[in-house]
Amino acid sequence: MTNRTSLAVTISAVALGAVALSGCSDDGEAKASASMDLLRCEQFLGAGNVRSVxxxxxxxxxxxxxxxxPTDLAGRLAREAREWTEQDLLHDSYRACRIDVPAEDGDGGQVVEATVKWSVLTVKSMSEPKHAQTWRKVNDQVFVETETGRPSMRLLVPRGVSGAPSGQKLGLPLEMEVADSGLDVDQREKLLTTFARALTGELACADTPEIPAALPG
Structure with a gap:
């Protein structure tokens, strides 16, 4: 009986230890995953910008x-651009990064989100009255919309993709947006321009667009 009791105690102790280790392992994996997500957000938006926000x-x-x-997301965007036709008006929107900051009292919180898609707008449409009212020309390759009706800002950037159909660059520009719960305009602008440079840089091409740090209001 004594031997059986000792054996049972030993097995129970080992089982409990395994459960404890498993719990620690899961917790460690969750922390590592969360840390990787924040690192990716910093790659898209800039580590200094994220810390400042x-x-x-x-x-x-x-x-x-x-x-x-950024590399993975650029790859998905490139594949989509290569399959594009002029009749295609449906484009997937990709969330590059989302940061939720809960309020200390548990009531509400702040959200910062960066998204990108191939736009249904074109460079030519920027001269149309309904778009010219809200979109501003930054330079020959970049347009900005600062009045979206909510706390956000968008950039439209023509970006040619190797292997894409003729006309893709002007007919299918990138549309990038940063939305938040009420950041300062300067902070939002820094996040957006850094995000745009990160993505357009990954979509390697000879004519890299010039995206300035300061955008016209």
Missing amino acids: LDSIGEGDPVASARRS
Whole structure:
């Protein structure tokens, strides 16, 4: 009986240890995944910019979500551009990064989100009255919309993709947006321009667009 009892105790102790280790392992994996998501957000938006935004919000612990790296996301966008036709008006929108910062009292919080898609707008449409009212020309290759009706800002950037159909660059520009819960305009602008440079840089091409740090209001 004594031997059986000792054996049972030993098995129970081993089982409990395994459960504890498993719990620690899961917790470690979750922390590593969260850390990787924040790192990807920093790759898209700039580490300094992300820190500045989090410092200005200054509430609960941030929760970042970023499933793809800039390289992975650029690859998906490139494949979509190569399959594009002029009749195609449906384009997937990709969330590059989302950062949720819960309020310390648990009521609400702040959200920062960066998204990108191939736009249904074109460079030619920027001269149409309904778009010219809100979109501003930054230079020959970049247009900005600062009045979207909510706390956000959008960039339209023509970007040619190797192997894409003729006319893709002007007929299918990139549309990138940063939306938030009420950041300063300067912060939003820094996030957006850094995001745009990160993505257009990954879509390697000879005519890299010039995206300035300061955008016209």
